[in-house]
Amino acid sequence: MPLSIVCLLATFLLLPVVKAGSNKKLAAAESIVVNSTNAPTSKLSADEAVAFSIYDSLQLDGLGLSKEAMLYAYTGQQKLEENGVVGNPDILTVCDFSQPSDQKRMYIIDVKNYKVLLNTYVAHGRNSGVEYAQRFSNKIESLQSSLGFYVTKGTYFGKHGLSLKLSGQERGFNDNAEARAVVVHGAQYIGDQRAGAAYMGRSFGCPAVPQQLASKVINLIKDGTTLFIYHPSQQYLHGSTILNS
Secondary structure, eight states, X not given: OOHHHXXXXXHHHHGGGSOTTOHHHHHHHHHHHHHOTTSOGGGOOHHHHHHHHHHHHTTGGGGTOOHHHHHHHHHHHHHHHHTXXXXXXXXXXXXXXXXXXTSOOEEEEETTTTEEEEEEOOOOBGGGOSSSOXXXXXXXXXXXXXXXXXXXXXXXXXXXXXXXXXXXXXXXXXXXXXXTTOEXXXXXXXXXXXXXXXXXXXXXXXXXXXXGGHHHHHHHHTTTOEEEEEOOOHHHHHHOHHHHO
């Protein structure tokens, strides 16, 4: 079958999943169909096409972010927006815990304007692992990180200074975040000043960021944006109702 006919058929397969008025998603989907001969076009949704478009346009692979993390983060964010729980859908934060803690594995992305607003360090929980996060829990006092999707709330001043409340959106994975006081806050135990250490410091389960960047991070993502903590844990990837709905 001629290539032009294949591309045309694949494009029509994508049309039903494109939201009304979403020209960006349609353009991205068509671009993926035409330009990526290895892509599984018959199964590619419009949200997935946009995720790949953002990833490639911003060259996020060069910043260390895995393509899978971006795909899951964006498609999950769109689901949360459909559910009416996201107040600001323009900003998406991805914490890629498949990377070690001495890499800048937090990515704050403007998905509307295709910009990386900030790429910095983020800590995992003390009992999740040392250099790599490998164990995760939703239990109170576990001192482990919790995977999945969060929606940011308001700020407050606590023992770590300016901090940001998080609402865990996934039952059984992170819905105890507020009860555990899992928040975004600044910490001296993570950042460039720890670059020579064996590993970065760890939190009690919070996605802590370098103290000198805490205010910037918090003000970028507060008040209703999506934060996604990713790890290729099969238990999470198969159990997440957001990713599998």
